[in-house]
Amino acid sequence: MKIYLPKSGLVFFLMLTFGHQLSAQELQKKKELVFQVGEELKYKVRYGVFTAGEASVRVDDSDLKFDNNPVFHLSGEGHTAGIFALFNKVRDRYDSYIDREDLMPYLYTDNIREGGYRRNDKARFYQDKRQIVCNTSTLKCEKQTFDLVSAYYFARSLDLTKIKEGDMFSINYYLTNEVAKVDITYVGKERIQTNLGYMNCLKFNPSIQPGRIFKKNSKLYLWITDDGNRIPVKAQVEIILGSVVAELTSANGLKYPIVADNVKP
Numbered sequence: 001m002k003i004y005l006p007k008s009g010l011v012f013f014l015m016l017t018f019g020h021q022l023s024a025q026e027l028q029k030k031k032e033l034v035f036q037v038g039e040e041l042k043y044k045v046r047y048g049v050f051t052a053g054e055a056s057v058r059v060d061d062s063d064l065k066f067d068n069n070p071v072f073h074l075s076g077e078g079h080t081a082g083i084f085a086l087f088n089k090v091r092d093r094y095d096s097y098i099d100r101e102d103l104m105p106y107l108y109t110d111n112i113r114e115g116g117y118r119r120n121d122k123a124r125f126y127q128d129k130r131q132i133v134c135n136t137s138t139l140k141c142e143k144q145t146f147d148l149v150s151a152y153y154f155a156r157s158l159d160l161t162k163i164k165e166g167d168m169f170s171i172n173y174y175l176t177n178e179v180a181k182v183d184i185t186y187v188g189k190e191r192i193q194t195n196l197g198y199m200n201c202l203k204f205n206p207s208i209q210p211g212r213i214f215k216k217n218s219k220l221y222l223w224i225t226d227d228g229n230r231i232p233v234k235a236q237v238e239i240i241l242g243s244v245v246a247e248l249t250s251a252n253g254l255k256y257p258i259v260a261d262n263v264k265p
Contacts (some may be wrong), residue, residue, distance in 0.1 A: 035156065035255065037253075038060075042251075043056065047084070054242070060072070061073065062097060070100050071237045074152075075093070075096075079092070094108075094147075096218065103153060108121075130142065142172045165188040167186045170182065184206045185205045190203045202226065205221055218237060232250065
């Protein structure tokens with residue numbers, strides 16, 4: 001199965017496609033949410049020494065209700081920057097409305113503007129029926145299926161107390177009228193340098209499909225903070241020519257104080 005991945009969508013693919021699923025019974029989130037209304041995270045994407053793009057994700061309150069349930073409004077934006085914007089201007093927007101209790105998505109929309117390419121997608125999730133009603137069809141899905149943005153926040157909220165090095169997991173996600181699955185391996189703990197200081201992180205290795213921009217043996221690595229916030233702070237992937245790195249540049253409205261210092265590993 002091939003899924004179109006917008007150029008700015010690569011930013012979110014780098015940061016959002018990590019989650020953990022052993023079975024429907026074992027996929028459990030922490031009792032306390034790791035995020036709150038008002039949280040906003042910003043990222044910079046580098047291709048070699050050049051800044052290729054910028055992205056942000058935000059949590060907002062919402063007056064909307066789905067199935068009479070209150071929701072969080074999650075939004076993500078991405079755009080090209082620097083010299084890359086001169087050759088191919090990208091302005092992408094992603095929105096997801098998720099249940100405040102189980103964090104499952106009800107509605108996903110995106111607005112893609114990339115050069116001469118235009119797309120507006122809309123998907124309504126019916127988790128109890130295992131269906132997604134999108135622009136062109138009704139898709140079957142697993143009991144727990146996410147869009148890119150809701151996957152980001154659900155994955156951050158998972159209970160990882162029993163995770164061990166080498167454990168492999170998967171997450172189901174919707175994108176562009178298709179449902180796909182990505183497999184992830186937990187690599188272990190690692191202390192890395194970030195724009196906010198040195199942080200203790202959990203490192204993951206999601207699987208990626210070769211083709212389009214990825215090489216046959218391309219590796220994707222993700223680092224999330226090993227603290228109460230569980231923020232993705234860095235992602236790195238090999239592409240056909242070189243590598244792309246996404247790095248956290250700012251974090252505002254966090255639920256817990258950020259844990260960073262100047263102590264090298």
